[in-house]
Amino acid sequence: MDYIVDIKDIVTKFGATVVHDKISLHVKSGEIYAIVGPSGCGKSTLLRELVALHKPVSGSINILGYNLLDASYKQIQELRKKWGFLFQNGALFSSLSVYDNIALPLIEYTDLSSKFISKMVVYKLDLVGLKESDGSLFPSEISGGMVKKVALARALALEPRLLFLDEPTSGLDPISAREFDRLLLRLREFLSLSVVMVSHDLHSIRLTADRLAVIDDKHIVAQGSLDDIVNTHTPFINAFFDAYNTNPS
Template sequence: MAVEQADAIIRVRDVTVRFGATEVLDKLDLDVKRGEILGFVGPSGAGKSVLTRTIIGLVPKVSGQIEVFGVDLDAANAKERRAVERRWGILFQQGALFSSLTVAQNIQFPVREYLKLSQRLLDEITIAKLGMVGLAPEVADRFPSELSGGMIKRVALARALALDPELVFLDEPTSGLDPIGAGDFDELVRTLQRTLGLTVFMVTHDLDSLHTACDRIAVLGDGKIIAAGTMAEMKASQHPWLRSYFHGKRARAVVGSNTGVV
C-alpha cells in the first residue's frame, strides 16, 4: 500500500525498464518512507540493482515517474536535479572505490564535486567520516588495494556519507563479507540510521540483514513489487517465492541464530 506523499522520500510509479527485448521492470510501484531502512530483495537477476540505478539516473527508463524528496526527476532542470543528488549518498556493489586514489581522496571526491573547501577542511571531513564508520585516521593514506573487504565497504560508506546526505542507497553492502563482518556492518548501518536520521534503501540478499537492520522489506518478482511490509508480514505471506525464501532451510538457520535457538 502506498504511504502518504509527505512520508515518502522516494516514490516510484509505473516504472518500466527494458534492455533490448527483455523487460526487467514492468510498471513497478514503490515507496520508501522517511527515516526507514527498506530492504529490497528478490531472485538473482530480477532487477534489484537496476531499480537503484534507474532511481539515481544511471539506467534510463522506458516510462513511469520517479520522485525523490518530492521532486519529479524527469521534470527537474539541471540545478534542481543537482540539488537532489546533493542530498543522497550511494554505496555501490563491491564498494567501487577508485583504485588509483587514496582512501582520503576517495572520500573527498564527492565533496570536491559539490563544494569548494580548503584542503584543511577536506582532511577534517575525511577523518570525521572515517571515525563514523569505525576506521582509524591512518587509514586515510592507504590505497584500496591495501584494505580488507570489510574496510573497503566501510570506506565506501564513509564516501557515501561525505556530504551528510538524508538518503543513502546501499547495493549489496554485506556481499563478500564473512558473517561476523556482515553483522558488524549491519549494526553500523542501523546505528548511523538512528543517530543521523537517515533513510536507507538497501538492496540485499542477506537474510541476517533483513532480520537485524531493516524496518520494512519490499520484494521484487516478475518486474513488479510482489510484497512490501514488515518481516512478520513477509513470513505470513502465502506467495510461493516468499515462503521459500523466508521459511527455507537458510531462513530457519538465521531465525535460530537471532533467537538463540541452536
C-alpha cells in the same frame, strides 16, 4: 511530502525483455527499506533507476521532492549531492588514496578549508570504524570489508539524507556483515538517514530493515514489514524465508 522516495508504475525494458511491469513503492523518511528478489529480477536495475543511472520506459520516480524523470540536468546534479550510493564492489577510485576518495566530494562541492575537510574526513573514517592512518592507504591495499567501509564513508561525505546500498553485506564474512548492520543502524539514528538497500542477506534484512518489498517475475509480490512478508506465500518467498521460519535464531 511524506515519502522520501515514491515510485509509481515503473516499467523497464531491455530490448524486448520486460524487467519491471508497473512497480510502485514508497519509502518513508527515516526508514530502512530493503528490496529483495531472485537473481536477475531487476533489483539492482531499480536501484540504478533511482539514482538516475538508468531511465525506465515509463512511470514516475519522486525523490526528495524532485520528479526524477522530468528533472533538468541541473536539478539532477543538485540531487546527486543529496544522496549517497554504496556500490556492491565499493567502486573506489583506484588512483586516489582512501583519504582522497572521501575528501573528493567535499573538495569539489564545498568551499571549506582543507583543514576543516581533513577533520570531516577523519571523522567519517572514525564513524565507519576506520583509523586515521588508514587514510593514506590505496584501494588496492585494503581488504574487501575495508573497501565497503571506505565506500560508505565516501557515500556519507556530503551528509546525505538518503543512502542507497547495493548488496552492502555481500562478500563480507558473517561477523563483518553483522558489524556493518549495526553500523548502519547507528548511522541511521545519528545522521537521521533514510536507507534503500538491495540485499540477499536475510540476517541483515531482519536486523536492519523496517519494511521491505519482494520483486519477483516483474512485479512486487509483497510489500510491508518482515512479518507481513513471511505470511505472504509465493514460491520465492517460501524458499527465501524458509530459513527464517525454521530457524529464527
